[in-house]
Amino acid sequence: MKGALIINIAKALLLARWRQTLVAAIGVMFSITMFITLLGFMTGLNDMLDGLIVNRTPHVRLFRDVKANEQQAIRLFSNDEYHFIQSIRPGMSSQVVDNAPAIIRSLEKDKRVLGVSPKVTAQVFYNVGTIDLTGVINGINVEAEEKLFHFDEYVPMGRALDLKTVPNSIILGKAAAEKMQVEIGENIQVTTSLGERYTLKVVGYFQSGIQDIDKVQSYCSIATTQKLIGKPASYITDINVKLYDILLAPALAKEYHSVYETDAEDIQSANAQFETGSDVRSIISYAVGITLLIVAGFGIYNILNMMIYEKMDSIAILKATGFSGTDVKNIFRTIALSIGLFGGSFGLLFGFLVSKFVDNIPFITPALPTIKTFPVNYNPKYYFIGITFSLITTYLAGLFPSRKASKIDPVIIIRGK
Protein backbone atom coordinates (compact mmCIF):
# COMPACT_ATOMS: atom_id res chain seq x y z
CA MET A 1 0.00 0.00 0.00
CA LYS A 2 2.68 2.43 1.07
CA GLY A 3 5.04 1.31 -1.68
CA ALA A 4 2.23 1.85 -4.17
CA LEU A 5 1.70 5.38 -2.85
CA ILE A 6 5.41 6.22 -3.19
CA ILE A 7 5.43 4.84 -6.73
CA ASN A 8 2.29 6.81 -7.52
CA ILE A 9 3.82 10.08 -6.39
CA ALA A 10 7.08 9.27 -8.21
CA LYS A 11 5.12 8.57 -11.36
CA ALA A 12 3.19 11.83 -11.10
CA LEU A 13 6.41 13.81 -10.65
CA LEU A 14 8.02 11.98 -13.57
CA LEU A 15 5.10 12.59 -15.90
CA ALA A 16 4.87 16.23 -14.85
CA ARG A 17 8.34 16.66 -16.33
CA TRP A 18 8.12 14.03 -19.03
CA ARG A 19 10.38 15.82 -21.50
CA GLN A 20 13.29 15.94 -19.07
CA THR A 21 12.56 12.39 -18.03
CA LEU A 22 12.65 11.33 -21.65
CA VAL A 23 15.99 13.03 -22.23
CA ALA A 24 17.45 11.32 -19.17
CA ALA A 25 16.06 7.94 -20.21
CA ILE A 26 17.39 8.41 -23.75
CA GLY A 27 20.83 9.13 -22.28
CA VAL A 28 20.74 5.84 -20.40
CA MET A 29 19.28 4.06 -23.42
CA PHE A 30 22.02 5.35 -25.68
CA SER A 31 24.78 4.26 -23.36
CA ILE A 32 23.29 0.79 -22.83
CA THR A 33 22.79 0.42 -26.57
CA MET A 34 26.44 1.28 -27.16
CA PHE A 35 27.50 -0.97 -24.31
CA ILE A 36 25.63 -3.98 -25.69
CA THR A 37 26.69 -3.37 -29.28
CA LEU A 38 30.29 -2.76 -28.38
CA LEU A 39 30.58 -5.78 -26.12
CA GLY A 40 28.67 -8.02 -28.51
CA PHE A 41 30.89 -6.98 -31.39
CA MET A 42 34.13 -7.05 -29.40
CA THR A 43 33.50 -10.45 -27.88
CA GLY A 44 32.24 -11.72 -31.23
CA LEU A 45 35.55 -10.63 -32.68
CA ASN A 46 37.40 -12.11 -29.72
CA ASP A 47 35.62 -15.42 -30.08
CA MET A 48 36.40 -15.50 -33.77
CA LEU A 49 40.08 -14.70 -33.26
CA ASP A 50 40.32 -17.14 -30.36
CA GLY A 51 38.45 -19.64 -32.47
CA LEU A 52 41.19 -19.37 -35.06
CA ILE A 53 43.55 -20.74 -32.46
CA VAL A 54 41.33 -22.49 -29.94
CA ASN A 55 39.29 -24.47 -32.44
CA ARG A 56 42.46 -25.62 -34.08
CA THR A 57 44.32 -26.36 -30.90
CA PRO A 58 43.87 -29.45 -28.77
CA HIS A 59 42.88 -28.83 -25.17
CA VAL A 60 45.54 -31.29 -24.06
CA ARG A 61 48.36 -32.49 -26.28
CA LEU A 62 50.28 -35.64 -25.38
CA PHE A 63 53.71 -35.91 -26.96
CA ARG A 64 57.27 -36.86 -26.21
CA ASP A 65 59.56 -33.89 -25.91
CA VAL A 66 63.25 -33.91 -26.74
CA LYS A 67 64.94 -33.47 -23.39
CA ALA A 68 67.45 -34.94 -21.01
CA ASN A 69 66.41 -37.92 -18.94
CA GLU A 70 65.08 -36.69 -15.62
CA GLN A 71 66.46 -39.77 -13.88
CA GLN A 72 70.15 -39.92 -14.66
CA ALA A 73 71.67 -43.40 -14.45
CA ILE A 74 74.03 -42.63 -11.55
CA ARG A 75 71.07 -41.74 -9.35
CA LEU A 76 69.60 -45.18 -9.86
CA PHE A 77 72.87 -46.65 -8.59
CA SER A 78 73.13 -44.50 -5.45
CA ASN A 79 70.84 -41.71 -4.45
CA ASP A 80 72.37 -40.84 -1.07
CA GLU A 81 75.24 -38.69 -2.31
CA TYR A 82 75.05 -35.45 -4.19
CA HIS A 83 76.09 -36.00 -7.79
CA PHE A 84 77.69 -33.38 -9.94
CA ILE A 85 76.66 -34.19 -13.49
CA GLN A 86 77.68 -31.78 -16.18
CA SER A 87 76.88 -31.38 -19.85
CA ILE A 88 73.73 -33.46 -19.80
CA ARG A 89 72.38 -34.06 -23.31
CA PRO A 90 69.07 -35.48 -24.48
CA GLY A 91 69.33 -39.20 -24.63
CA MET A 92 68.20 -41.67 -27.22
CA SER A 93 64.53 -40.99 -26.68
CA SER A 94 62.51 -40.92 -29.87
CA GLN A 95 59.70 -38.43 -30.46
CA VAL A 96 57.13 -41.14 -30.49
CA VAL A 97 54.47 -41.52 -27.80
CA ASP A 98 55.03 -44.91 -26.24
CA ASN A 99 52.18 -47.33 -26.38
CA ALA A 100 49.99 -44.83 -28.25
CA PRO A 101 47.17 -47.20 -29.33
CA ALA A 102 46.55 -48.26 -25.72
CA ILE A 103 46.59 -44.63 -24.51
CA ILE A 104 44.07 -43.67 -27.21
CA ARG A 105 41.77 -46.53 -26.23
CA SER A 106 41.97 -45.53 -22.58
CA LEU A 107 41.36 -41.83 -23.34
CA GLU A 108 38.32 -42.63 -25.43
CA LYS A 109 36.76 -44.25 -22.36
CA ASP A 110 37.44 -41.16 -20.20
CA LYS A 111 34.15 -39.41 -19.38
CA ARG A 112 35.70 -35.93 -19.49
CA VAL A 113 37.08 -36.36 -22.97
CA LEU A 114 35.05 -35.22 -25.97
CA GLY A 115 37.32 -36.90 -28.51
CA VAL A 116 40.82 -37.99 -29.33
CA SER A 117 42.72 -37.39 -32.53
CA PRO A 118 46.14 -38.94 -33.06
CA LYS A 119 48.67 -37.22 -35.25
CA VAL A 120 51.96 -38.05 -36.91
CA THR A 121 54.25 -35.22 -37.86
CA ALA A 122 56.86 -35.60 -40.55
CA GLN A 123 59.44 -33.09 -41.76
CA VAL A 124 59.65 -33.01 -45.57
CA PHE A 125 60.85 -30.92 -48.47
CA TYR A 126 58.42 -29.99 -51.22
CA ASN A 127 60.32 -30.29 -54.51
CA VAL A 128 59.59 -27.49 -56.94
CA GLY A 129 61.85 -27.91 -59.94
CA THR A 130 65.31 -27.45 -58.50
CA ILE A 131 64.16 -25.73 -55.34
CA ASP A 132 63.25 -27.52 -52.14
CA LEU A 133 60.80 -25.84 -49.79
CA THR A 134 60.71 -27.01 -46.21
CA GLY A 135 57.41 -28.31 -45.04
CA VAL A 136 55.64 -30.28 -42.36
CA ILE A 137 53.21 -33.03 -43.17
CA ASN A 138 50.68 -33.80 -40.49
CA GLY A 139 49.23 -37.26 -40.65
CA ILE A 140 45.71 -36.99 -39.32
CA ASN A 141 42.56 -38.98 -38.88
CA VAL A 142 40.35 -36.77 -41.08
CA GLU A 143 37.06 -37.71 -39.46
CA ALA A 144 38.31 -37.05 -35.94
CA GLU A 145 39.88 -33.76 -37.02
CA GLU A 146 36.65 -32.65 -38.68
CA LYS A 147 34.61 -33.50 -35.63
CA LEU A 148 36.95 -32.02 -33.03
CA PHE A 149 38.86 -29.25 -34.78
CA HIS A 150 36.60 -28.23 -37.70
CA PHE A 151 39.26 -29.30 -40.18
CA ASP A 152 36.87 -29.09 -43.15
CA GLU A 153 36.26 -25.36 -42.46
CA TYR A 154 39.85 -24.70 -43.28
CA VAL A 155 39.75 -26.54 -46.60
CA PRO A 156 38.17 -23.94 -48.88
CA MET A 157 38.85 -25.92 -52.07
CA GLY A 158 38.74 -29.66 -52.53
CA ARG A 159 37.26 -32.20 -50.15
CA ALA A 160 38.86 -32.97 -46.81
CA LEU A 161 37.48 -36.51 -46.79
CA ASP A 162 39.38 -37.31 -50.01
CA LEU A 163 42.45 -37.66 -47.80
CA LYS A 164 40.96 -40.87 -46.52
CA THR A 165 39.59 -42.26 -49.77
CA VAL A 166 42.26 -41.27 -52.30
CA PRO A 167 45.53 -43.17 -51.74
CA ASN A 168 48.72 -41.12 -51.37
CA SER A 169 46.79 -37.85 -51.30
CA ILE A 170 47.74 -34.53 -49.69
CA ILE A 171 45.96 -31.34 -48.73
CA LEU A 172 48.49 -28.65 -49.37
CA GLY A 173 48.78 -25.33 -47.54
CA LYS A 174 47.33 -22.61 -49.76
CA ALA A 175 50.41 -20.42 -49.65
CA ALA A 176 52.67 -23.36 -50.36
CA ALA A 177 50.45 -24.42 -53.27
CA GLU A 178 50.63 -20.90 -54.72
CA LYS A 179 54.41 -20.97 -54.50
CA MET A 180 54.56 -24.35 -56.16
CA GLN A 181 51.88 -23.38 -58.67
CA VAL A 182 49.96 -26.63 -58.39
CA GLU A 183 46.23 -27.12 -58.93
CA ILE A 184 43.95 -29.63 -57.30
CA GLY A 185 44.30 -33.01 -59.01
CA GLU A 186 47.95 -32.50 -59.89
CA ASN A 187 50.82 -34.39 -58.28
CA ILE A 188 53.68 -33.04 -56.23
CA GLN A 189 56.96 -34.54 -55.14
CA VAL A 190 58.23 -34.54 -51.59
CA THR A 191 61.52 -35.67 -50.11
CA THR A 192 61.36 -37.17 -46.66
CA SER A 193 63.93 -36.81 -43.93
CA LEU A 194 65.12 -40.32 -44.81
CA GLY A 195 66.01 -39.04 -48.26
CA GLU A 196 63.31 -40.88 -50.15
CA ARG A 197 61.06 -39.30 -52.76
CA TYR A 198 57.33 -39.75 -52.89
CA THR A 199 54.67 -38.56 -55.29
CA LEU A 200 51.48 -37.27 -53.65
CA LYS A 201 48.24 -36.18 -55.27
CA VAL A 202 46.85 -32.78 -54.25
CA VAL A 203 43.15 -33.17 -53.29
CA GLY A 204 42.62 -29.80 -51.66
CA TYR A 205 44.01 -26.62 -50.22
CA PHE A 206 44.35 -25.87 -46.57
CA GLN A 207 43.92 -22.26 -45.41
CA SER A 208 44.19 -21.39 -41.72
CA GLY A 209 44.26 -17.63 -42.24
CA ILE A 210 47.75 -17.45 -40.77
CA GLN A 211 50.11 -17.07 -43.71
CA ASP A 212 53.18 -18.55 -42.03
CA ILE A 213 51.32 -21.74 -41.24
CA ASP A 214 49.83 -22.03 -44.72
CA LYS A 215 53.30 -21.83 -46.24
CA VAL A 216 54.50 -24.86 -44.33
CA GLN A 217 51.71 -27.12 -43.12
CA SER A 218 50.14 -29.84 -45.22
CA TYR A 219 47.94 -32.77 -44.32
CA CYS A 220 47.95 -36.45 -45.22
CA SER A 221 46.26 -39.46 -43.72
CA ILE A 222 48.05 -41.12 -40.81
CA ALA A 223 48.85 -44.23 -42.85
CA THR A 224 50.39 -42.20 -45.72
CA THR A 225 52.54 -40.19 -43.31
CA GLN A 226 53.73 -43.30 -41.51
CA LYS A 227 54.68 -44.74 -44.90
CA LEU A 228 56.60 -41.56 -45.83
CA ILE A 229 58.85 -41.87 -42.81
CA GLY A 230 58.90 -45.65 -42.84
CA LYS A 231 57.32 -46.22 -39.43
CA PRO A 232 54.83 -48.84 -38.21
CA ALA A 233 51.13 -48.15 -37.51
CA SER A 234 51.77 -47.70 -33.80
CA TYR A 235 54.04 -44.71 -34.49
CA ILE A 236 52.15 -41.66 -33.21
CA THR A 237 53.93 -38.40 -32.35
CA ASP A 238 51.00 -36.47 -30.86
CA ILE A 239 47.73 -37.40 -29.27
CA ASN A 240 45.36 -34.43 -29.37
CA VAL A 241 42.60 -34.48 -26.81
CA LYS A 242 39.52 -32.27 -26.80
CA LEU A 243 37.66 -32.00 -23.51
CA TYR A 244 34.07 -31.17 -22.68
CA ASP A 245 35.29 -28.46 -20.32
CA ILE A 246 38.29 -26.48 -21.50
CA LEU A 247 38.96 -25.23 -17.96
CA LEU A 248 39.87 -28.74 -16.83
CA ALA A 249 42.77 -28.80 -19.30
CA PRO A 250 45.62 -27.81 -16.91
CA ALA A 251 44.56 -30.36 -14.29
CA LEU A 252 44.08 -33.14 -16.81
CA ALA A 253 47.40 -32.38 -18.49
CA LYS A 254 49.11 -33.05 -15.15
CA GLU A 255 47.10 -36.21 -14.61
CA TYR A 256 47.87 -37.60 -18.08
CA HIS A 257 51.52 -36.72 -17.65
CA SER A 258 51.79 -38.99 -14.62
CA VAL A 259 49.41 -41.72 -15.78
CA TYR A 260 50.69 -42.19 -19.33
CA GLU A 261 54.29 -41.12 -18.67
CA THR A 262 54.39 -38.73 -21.61
CA ASP A 263 54.68 -34.98 -21.85
CA ALA A 264 51.35 -33.22 -21.74
CA GLU A 265 50.63 -29.60 -22.59
CA ASP A 266 47.36 -27.80 -21.94
CA ILE A 267 45.88 -25.10 -24.15
CA GLN A 268 46.06 -22.40 -21.50
CA SER A 269 49.84 -22.57 -21.12
CA ALA A 270 50.36 -23.09 -24.85
CA ASN A 271 48.36 -20.00 -25.86
CA ALA A 272 48.53 -17.62 -22.94
CA GLN A 273 48.94 -14.59 -25.18
CA PHE A 274 45.51 -15.02 -26.76
CA GLU A 275 43.81 -14.87 -23.39
CA THR A 276 45.65 -11.62 -22.71
CA GLY A 277 44.53 -10.12 -26.01
CA SER A 278 40.91 -11.05 -25.38
CA ASP A 279 41.05 -9.68 -21.87
CA VAL A 280 42.44 -6.34 -23.01
CA ARG A 281 39.73 -5.99 -25.66
CA SER A 282 37.03 -6.81 -23.10
CA ILE A 283 38.43 -4.28 -20.64
CA ILE A 284 38.38 -1.58 -23.32
CA SER A 285 34.75 -2.33 -24.17
CA TYR A 286 33.72 -2.30 -20.53
CA ALA A 287 35.61 0.95 -19.95
CA VAL A 288 33.86 2.68 -22.86
CA GLY A 289 30.45 1.32 -21.85
CA ILE A 290 30.83 2.35 -18.24
CA THR A 291 32.10 5.80 -19.20
CA LEU A 292 28.98 6.32 -21.30
CA LEU A 293 26.83 5.20 -18.37
CA ILE A 294 28.56 7.57 -15.98
CA VAL A 295 27.92 10.46 -18.36
CA ALA A 296 24.26 9.43 -18.48
CA GLY A 297 24.35 9.22 -14.68
CA PHE A 298 25.41 12.86 -14.43
CA GLY A 299 22.50 13.76 -16.68
CA ILE A 300 20.10 12.03 -14.32
CA TYR A 301 21.76 13.71 -11.36
CA ASN A 302 21.21 17.14 -12.92
CA ILE A 303 17.62 16.46 -13.83
CA LEU A 304 16.78 15.15 -10.36
CA ASN A 305 18.45 18.16 -8.76
CA MET A 306 16.42 20.47 -10.96
CA MET A 307 13.26 18.55 -10.18
CA ILE A 308 13.93 18.90 -6.46
CA TYR A 309 14.33 22.67 -6.75
CA GLU A 310 11.14 22.89 -8.75
CA LYS A 311 9.18 20.63 -6.43
CA MET A 312 10.45 22.15 -3.19
CA ASP A 313 6.89 23.15 -2.22
CA SER A 314 5.49 19.71 -2.93
CA ILE A 315 8.22 18.09 -0.86
CA ALA A 316 7.55 20.52 1.97
CA ILE A 317 3.83 19.83 2.05
CA LEU A 318 4.38 16.07 1.81
CA LYS A 319 6.60 16.33 4.85
CA ALA A 320 4.15 18.61 6.66
CA THR A 321 1.30 16.17 6.12
CA GLY A 322 3.18 13.20 7.48
CA PHE A 323 5.65 11.88 4.92
CA SER A 324 8.97 11.18 6.58
CA GLY A 325 12.39 11.98 5.12
CA THR A 326 12.76 8.33 4.16
CA ASP A 327 9.51 8.45 2.20
CA VAL A 328 10.70 11.49 0.28
CA LYS A 329 14.05 9.81 -0.33
CA ASN A 330 12.29 6.73 -1.64
CA ILE A 331 10.19 8.82 -4.01
CA PHE A 332 13.29 10.31 -5.65
CA ARG A 333 15.09 6.98 -5.65
CA THR A 334 12.12 5.44 -7.40
CA ILE A 335 12.27 8.22 -9.99
CA ALA A 336 15.98 7.60 -10.60
CA LEU A 337 15.59 3.83 -10.75
CA SER A 338 12.64 3.94 -13.10
CA ILE A 339 14.62 6.18 -15.47
CA GLY A 340 17.36 3.55 -15.26
CA LEU A 341 14.96 0.67 -15.76
CA PHE A 342 13.13 2.14 -18.75
CA GLY A 343 16.24 3.59 -20.37
CA GLY A 344 18.10 0.37 -19.70
CA SER A 345 15.37 -1.87 -21.08
CA PHE A 346 15.08 0.13 -24.28
CA GLY A 347 18.87 0.19 -24.40
CA LEU A 348 18.92 -3.60 -24.36
CA LEU A 349 16.34 -3.73 -27.12
CA PHE A 350 18.17 -1.22 -29.32
CA GLY A 351 21.49 -2.82 -28.45
CA PHE A 352 20.11 -6.10 -29.75
CA LEU A 353 18.82 -4.45 -32.93
CA VAL A 354 22.11 -2.66 -33.63
CA SER A 355 23.97 -5.92 -32.96
CA LYS A 356 21.71 -7.60 -35.50
CA PHE A 357 22.54 -4.86 -37.97
CA VAL A 358 26.29 -5.21 -37.39
CA ASP A 359 25.88 -8.96 -37.69
CA ASN A 360 24.59 -8.46 -41.23
CA ILE A 361 27.36 -6.17 -42.50
CA PRO A 362 29.40 -8.18 -45.01
CA PHE A 363 32.94 -8.86 -43.88
CA ILE A 364 34.80 -10.92 -46.42
CA THR A 365 38.50 -11.43 -46.12
CA PRO A 366 40.60 -14.10 -47.84
CA ALA A 367 42.40 -14.77 -44.58
CA LEU A 368 39.21 -15.93 -42.86
CA PRO A 369 37.41 -18.25 -45.26
CA THR A 370 34.53 -19.13 -42.93
CA ILE A 371 33.59 -15.55 -41.99
CA LYS A 372 31.01 -13.80 -44.22
CA THR A 373 29.74 -11.00 -41.93
CA PHE A 374 31.01 -9.22 -38.84
CA PRO A 375 30.97 -11.58 -35.89
CA VAL A 376 28.64 -10.65 -33.02
CA ASN A 377 28.17 -12.37 -29.71
CA TYR A 378 24.61 -12.43 -28.29
CA ASN A 379 25.56 -13.79 -24.89
CA PRO A 380 22.73 -12.91 -22.43
CA LYS A 381 25.45 -12.25 -19.86
CA TYR A 382 26.17 -8.85 -21.45
CA TYR A 383 22.50 -7.93 -21.45
CA PHE A 384 22.34 -8.81 -17.79
CA ILE A 385 25.47 -6.77 -17.02
CA GLY A 386 24.05 -3.89 -19.07
CA ILE A 387 20.78 -3.66 -17.15
CA THR A 388 22.56 -4.13 -13.83
CA PHE A 389 24.98 -1.32 -14.61
CA SER A 390 22.19 0.98 -15.71
CA LEU A 391 20.31 0.37 -12.47
CA ILE A 392 23.41 0.85 -10.34
CA THR A 393 24.43 4.08 -12.12
CA THR A 394 20.97 5.60 -11.93
CA TYR A 395 20.66 4.58 -8.31
CA LEU A 396 23.96 6.30 -7.50
CA ALA A 397 22.93 9.33 -9.56
CA GLY A 398 19.72 9.52 -7.53
CA LEU A 399 21.43 8.99 -4.20
CA PHE A 400 22.62 12.53 -3.49
CA PRO A 401 19.62 14.42 -4.87
CA SER A 402 17.23 12.15 -2.97
CA ARG A 403 19.20 12.63 0.22
CA LYS A 404 19.04 16.37 -0.34
CA ALA A 405 15.28 16.17 -0.88
CA SER A 406 14.84 14.18 2.31
CA LYS A 407 16.71 16.86 4.29
CA ILE A 408 14.51 19.73 3.08
CA ASP A 409 13.11 21.56 6.10
CA PRO A 410 9.41 22.24 5.45
CA VAL A 411 9.41 25.14 7.93
CA ILE A 412 11.97 27.07 5.88
CA ILE A 413 10.06 26.49 2.64
CA ILE A 414 6.63 27.27 4.04
CA ARG A 415 7.70 30.29 6.08
CA GLY A 416 9.76 31.57 3.18
CA LYS A 417 6.57 32.27 1.20
Place this chain on the structure above:
Amino acid sequence: MSKRILEAQSISKSFHDPVTIPILKNLTFSIDQGEFVSVTGKSGCGKSTLLYILSTMDTDYEGDLFIDGVSMKNKSEKELARVRNEKIGFVFQFHYLLNEFSVLENVMLPGIKLGRYSRMETEDRAMQKLKILGIHEQALKRPNQLSGGQKQRVAIARALINDPLIVMGDEPTGNLDKKNSEVVFDIFKELTESFNQTLLVVTHDNEFAARTHRIIEMEDGQIISA
Protein backbone atom coordinates in the same frame (compact mmCIF):
# COMPACT_ATOMS: atom_id res chain seq x y z
CA MET B 1 -13.67 18.75 31.86
CA SER B 2 -12.89 17.97 28.25
CA LYS B 3 -9.79 16.24 27.04
CA ARG B 4 -6.47 18.07 26.90
CA ILE B 5 -5.18 17.94 23.35
CA LEU B 6 -2.04 20.00 23.39
CA GLU B 7 0.14 21.24 26.19
CA ALA B 8 3.18 23.48 25.93
CA GLN B 9 5.50 23.51 28.94
CA SER B 10 7.88 26.45 29.21
CA ILE B 11 8.83 26.45 25.56
CA SER B 12 11.74 28.75 24.63
CA LYS B 13 13.54 29.25 21.40
CA SER B 14 16.42 31.44 20.32
CA PHE B 15 18.15 32.14 17.07
CA HIS B 16 21.88 31.86 17.50
CA ASP B 17 23.19 33.34 14.31
CA PRO B 18 25.03 35.72 14.45
CA VAL B 19 24.16 36.58 18.05
CA THR B 20 21.69 34.87 20.35
CA ILE B 21 18.28 36.47 20.07
CA PRO B 22 15.46 34.98 22.09
CA ILE B 23 12.33 34.47 20.00
CA LEU B 24 10.09 32.64 22.43
CA LYS B 25 10.39 33.08 26.17
CA ASN B 26 9.13 30.37 28.47
CA LEU B 27 5.67 29.82 27.01
CA THR B 28 3.26 27.61 28.91
CA PHE B 29 -0.34 27.01 27.92
CA SER B 30 -2.68 24.23 26.86
CA ILE B 31 -5.54 23.63 24.46
CA ASP B 32 -8.54 21.43 25.20
CA GLN B 33 -10.72 19.44 22.85
CA GLY B 34 -13.21 21.46 20.85
CA GLU B 35 -11.56 24.83 21.48
CA PHE B 36 -11.18 27.33 18.67
CA VAL B 37 -8.04 29.23 19.60
CA SER B 38 -6.40 32.06 17.72
CA VAL B 39 -2.89 33.37 18.27
CA THR B 40 -2.46 37.05 17.48
CA GLY B 41 0.25 39.57 17.78
CA LYS B 42 2.37 41.90 15.76
CA SER B 43 4.53 40.73 12.93
CA GLY B 44 7.77 39.27 14.33
CA CYS B 45 6.39 38.53 17.79
CA GLY B 46 7.08 34.82 17.29
CA LYS B 47 3.56 33.53 16.73
CA SER B 48 4.38 31.59 13.56
CA THR B 49 7.56 30.23 15.13
CA LEU B 50 5.42 28.98 18.01
CA LEU B 51 2.98 27.34 15.60
CA TYR B 52 5.75 25.43 13.81
CA ILE B 53 7.09 24.19 17.12
CA LEU B 54 3.60 23.07 18.14
CA SER B 55 3.23 21.38 14.76
CA THR B 56 6.38 19.26 15.48
CA MET B 57 8.00 20.45 12.24
CA ASP B 58 10.47 22.62 14.17
CA THR B 59 12.34 20.55 16.74
CA ASP B 60 14.94 23.10 17.79
CA TYR B 61 13.53 24.43 21.08
CA GLU B 62 13.78 24.08 24.85
CA GLY B 63 10.93 23.00 27.06
CA ASP B 64 8.48 20.24 26.33
CA LEU B 65 5.45 19.71 24.13
CA PHE B 66 2.70 17.17 24.78
CA ILE B 67 0.26 16.17 22.09
CA ASP B 68 -2.53 13.86 23.23
CA GLY B 69 -0.58 13.41 26.47
CA VAL B 70 2.59 12.17 24.76
CA SER B 71 5.87 14.10 24.90
CA MET B 72 7.23 15.13 21.49
CA LYS B 73 10.74 15.67 22.83
CA ASN B 74 13.20 12.90 21.87
CA LYS B 75 11.02 11.51 19.12
CA SER B 76 12.66 10.53 15.85
CA GLU B 77 11.96 12.34 12.61
CA LYS B 78 9.97 9.33 11.45
CA GLU B 79 7.82 9.22 14.57
CA LEU B 80 7.12 12.95 14.35
CA ALA B 81 6.08 12.51 10.71
CA ARG B 82 3.64 9.86 11.91
CA VAL B 83 2.25 12.20 14.59
CA ARG B 84 1.74 14.96 11.99
CA ASN B 85 0.09 12.50 9.67
CA GLU B 86 -2.26 11.07 12.25
CA LYS B 87 -3.02 13.81 14.74
CA ILE B 88 -2.41 17.17 13.12
CA GLY B 89 -4.02 18.81 10.12
CA PHE B 90 -2.48 21.87 8.46
CA VAL B 91 -3.80 24.82 6.61
CA PHE B 92 -1.20 27.30 5.43
CA GLN B 93 -1.43 30.78 4.04
CA PHE B 94 -0.59 29.28 0.67
CA HIS B 95 -2.56 26.18 -0.32
CA TYR B 96 0.38 23.89 -1.29
CA LEU B 97 -1.67 21.54 -3.41
CA LEU B 98 0.15 19.24 -5.82
CA ASN B 99 -0.75 20.16 -9.37
CA GLU B 100 0.19 16.68 -10.57
CA PHE B 101 -2.79 15.20 -8.74
CA SER B 102 -6.51 15.86 -8.90
CA VAL B 103 -8.27 17.66 -6.06
CA LEU B 104 -9.60 14.36 -4.75
CA GLU B 105 -6.16 12.73 -4.84
CA ASN B 106 -4.64 15.71 -3.05
CA VAL B 107 -7.11 15.24 -0.23
CA MET B 108 -6.50 11.48 -0.20
CA LEU B 109 -2.69 11.59 -0.06
CA PRO B 110 -2.26 11.92 3.74
CA GLY B 111 -5.04 9.34 4.19
CA ILE B 112 -3.34 6.78 2.00
CA LYS B 113 -0.08 7.53 3.77
CA LEU B 114 -1.71 6.78 7.11
CA GLY B 115 -3.24 3.59 5.72
CA ARG B 116 -5.98 3.39 8.33
CA TYR B 117 -8.62 2.77 5.69
CA SER B 118 -8.54 1.01 2.36
CA ARG B 119 -8.10 3.06 -0.79
CA MET B 120 -11.79 2.86 -1.61
CA GLU B 121 -12.80 3.96 1.87
CA THR B 122 -10.25 6.78 1.85
CA GLU B 123 -11.66 7.98 -1.45
CA ASP B 124 -15.15 7.88 0.02
CA ARG B 125 -14.07 9.81 3.10
CA ALA B 126 -12.21 12.39 1.00
CA MET B 127 -15.40 12.91 -0.97
CA GLN B 128 -17.34 13.46 2.27
CA LYS B 129 -14.85 16.06 3.45
CA LEU B 130 -15.10 17.85 0.11
CA LYS B 131 -18.87 17.78 0.46
CA ILE B 132 -18.70 19.36 3.93
CA LEU B 133 -16.67 22.16 2.37
CA GLY B 134 -19.02 22.41 -0.59
CA ILE B 135 -16.48 21.74 -3.32
CA HIS B 136 -17.19 18.09 -4.13
CA GLU B 137 -18.16 19.10 -7.66
CA GLN B 138 -14.56 20.10 -8.34
CA ALA B 139 -13.17 16.78 -7.07
CA LEU B 140 -11.78 15.57 -10.36
CA LYS B 141 -10.31 18.89 -11.47
CA ARG B 142 -6.65 19.81 -11.10
CA PRO B 143 -5.86 22.34 -8.34
CA ASN B 144 -4.63 24.87 -10.89
CA GLN B 145 -8.13 24.99 -12.39
CA LEU B 146 -9.63 26.25 -9.12
CA SER B 147 -9.96 29.74 -7.68
CA GLY B 148 -7.96 30.84 -4.64
CA GLY B 149 -10.87 30.36 -2.23
CA GLN B 150 -11.64 26.93 -3.61
CA LYS B 151 -7.99 25.89 -3.30
CA GLN B 152 -7.93 26.92 0.34
CA ARG B 153 -11.06 24.86 0.97
CA VAL B 154 -9.39 21.85 -0.65
CA ALA B 155 -6.42 22.43 1.65
CA ILE B 156 -8.79 22.39 4.63
CA ALA B 157 -10.35 19.16 3.39
CA ARG B 158 -6.86 17.69 3.15
CA ALA B 159 -6.16 18.77 6.74
CA LEU B 160 -9.31 16.97 7.89
CA ILE B 161 -8.87 13.67 6.03
CA ASN B 162 -7.35 11.72 8.94
CA ASP B 163 -9.76 13.18 11.54
CA PRO B 164 -6.92 14.98 13.32
CA LEU B 165 -7.00 15.89 17.00
CA ILE B 166 -6.17 19.45 16.08
CA VAL B 167 -6.14 21.54 12.94
CA MET B 168 -3.46 24.21 12.80
CA GLY B 169 -3.64 27.20 10.53
CA ASP B 170 -0.91 29.70 9.68
CA GLU B 171 -2.71 32.79 8.41
CA PRO B 172 -5.23 30.60 6.56
CA THR B 173 -7.08 33.65 5.30
CA GLY B 174 -4.01 35.76 4.66
CA ASN B 175 -4.09 35.26 0.90
CA LEU B 176 -7.86 35.55 0.48
CA ASP B 177 -10.20 38.40 -0.19
CA LYS B 178 -12.86 39.49 2.28
CA LYS B 179 -15.55 37.21 0.91
CA ASN B 180 -13.43 34.09 0.81
CA SER B 181 -12.00 34.84 4.27
CA GLU B 182 -15.56 34.89 5.50
CA VAL B 183 -16.25 31.53 3.90
CA VAL B 184 -13.14 29.99 5.47
CA PHE B 185 -14.02 31.42 8.86
CA ASP B 186 -17.53 30.03 8.62
CA ILE B 187 -16.09 26.63 7.78
CA PHE B 188 -13.87 26.75 10.85
CA LYS B 189 -16.78 27.86 12.97
CA GLU B 190 -18.91 24.98 11.68
CA LEU B 191 -16.11 22.50 12.28
CA THR B 192 -15.89 23.41 15.96
CA GLU B 193 -19.62 23.66 16.50
CA SER B 194 -20.85 20.66 14.51
CA PHE B 195 -17.85 18.34 14.69
CA ASN B 196 -16.20 19.48 17.94
CA GLN B 197 -12.98 19.99 16.01
CA THR B 198 -10.10 21.62 17.90
CA LEU B 199 -8.55 24.51 15.98
CA LEU B 200 -5.44 26.59 16.49
CA VAL B 201 -5.07 29.49 14.08
CA VAL B 202 -2.32 32.05 13.86
CA THR B 203 -3.58 35.32 12.44
CA HIS B 204 -2.85 39.02 12.47
CA ASP B 205 -6.45 39.72 11.48
CA ASN B 206 -7.96 41.00 14.74
CA GLU B 207 -11.51 40.82 13.40
CA PHE B 208 -10.98 37.13 12.67
CA ALA B 209 -9.43 36.53 16.09
CA ALA B 210 -12.20 38.35 17.91
CA ARG B 211 -14.77 35.81 16.73
CA THR B 212 -12.84 32.77 18.03
CA HIS B 213 -13.40 31.18 21.46
CA ARG B 214 -10.09 32.14 22.88
CA ILE B 215 -7.32 34.52 21.88
CA ILE B 216 -3.70 34.07 22.81
CA GLU B 217 -2.04 37.42 22.34
CA MET B 218 1.69 37.55 21.99
CA GLU B 219 4.30 40.23 22.16
CA ASP B 220 8.08 39.89 22.00
CA GLY B 221 8.00 36.12 22.48
CA GLN B 222 5.72 36.22 25.47
CA ILE B 223 2.05 35.63 26.01
CA ILE B 224 0.50 38.81 27.27
CA SER B 225 -3.06 37.53 27.49
CA ALA B 226 -4.56 34.10 27.02
